Amino acid sequence: MPPVPTRAVLRALLLILATLCAGPLAADPSFWKHEWPETDFSRTTVDSWAEILSGGPGKDGIPALSDPAFVAAEGETRIGAMEPVITLAIEGEPARAYPIRYLTWHEIVNDTVAGIPVAVTFCPLCNSALVFDRRVAGQVLSFGVTGKLRNSDMVMYDRETQSWWQQALGLGIVGDMTGQTLRQLPAWMDSWGGFRMAYPEGRVMAEPEWNRPYGRNPYRGYDTSIRPFLYSGENPPQGIPPLMRVVRVGERAWPLDRVAAEERIREAGYAIDWTPGQASALDSDRIAAGRDVGSIRVRDATGRDVPHDVLFAFAFHAFWPDGKWMLEP
Incomplete structure (x- = not known):
């Protein structure tokens, strides 16, 4: 049996303790009101409050970052060549890399790139790395971590209305922003070495000034576990392992093992390319030593980058139960 992530065990124990002590109150918004007095729980798309669980830390217990500093890619020496980074390339500014070694501990970075306010997000338990435009309904929002x-999948919140947002969907699920959708921007996970090669003039997020063991993985062995943590939903169909990575574009999902075997897939109007050389952030104790899961790039027929995600199969099935599985050529 693979080693169990210490942080995940702590979260599970806290969840069990909360359940034993609070009983049905844990799934009742009145139980959360003391921490969220400004959130309108009467407005929601959530079918049952029992779907929302505590992940262990409370509100802002995982501290989101805002307006991070950046350094020249050529001057950064602490990051391993295979370590994953989220690449954001917006015309008008050098490409930016947001290392997963930092996002593992902060999960959200509020930034502004080429005049566009963005939220760079990473949910370790779903492997979901998404970048959103923070402008919604005439407001510029800033995001934090609810701890739920x-x-x-991570439930985010915006500080302006205290509404809750589902990270995998970019959807407001509780509060004034219920039903609003964040616009996902084209971004992709690459290796640090791949980023430097593609963007020698690029910039990389500087190490945050927090006391965290950056470069370490608190979820050691997670992506080779049998079942996700704090998940009680259905497994994916057709025997697809719950923690298999899939490439999601819209409501379609391509299993990563198929993409890696073929290296390039042209289907449904997309070109999906896989290249080796990116370490899993959820494997070894040191992120840089994680096994090679490769990098994905998705483009349309004109060669433009397409918003997508590389998340676990269970999360795709949970949030897109009627989605299409692209299993065969």
């Missing part, structure tokens, strides 16, 4: 999970 739904289908094992």
Whole structure:
């Protein structure tokens, strides 16, 4: 049996303790009101409050970052060549890399790139790395971490209205922003070495000034576990392992093992390319030593980058139960 992540065990124990002590109150918004007095729980798309669980830390217990500093890619020497980074390339500014070694501990970075306010997000339990435009309904929002999970996916909140948002969907699920959708921007996970090669003039987020063991993985062995943590939903169909990575574009999902075997897939109007050389952030104790899971790039017929995600199969099935599985050529 693979080693169990210490942080995940702590979260599970806290969840069990909360359940034993609070009983049904744990799934009742009145139980959360003391921490969220400004959130309108009467407005929601959540079918049952029991879907939302505590991940362990409370509100802002995982501290989101805002307006991070950046350094020249050529001057950064602490990051391993295979370590994953989220690449954001917006015309008008050098490409930016947001290392997962930092996002593992902060999960959200509020930034502004080429005049566009963005939220760079990473949910370790779903492996979901998404970048959103923070402009919604005439407001510029800034995001934090609620400490709550739904289908094992991070529930974010905006500080302006205290509404809750589902990270995997970019959807407002509780509060004034219920039903609003964040616009996902084209971004992709690459290796640090791949980023430097593609963007020698690029910039990389500087190490935050927090006391965290950056470069370490608190979820050691997670992506080779049998079942996700704090997830009680259905497994994916057709025997697909719950923690298999899939490439999601819209409501379609391509299993990563198929993409890696073929290296390039042209289907449904997309070109999906896989290249080796990116370490899993959820494997070894040191992120840089994680096994090679490769990098994905998705483009349309004109060669433009397409918003997508590389998340676990269980999360795709949970949030897109009617989605299409692209299993065969």
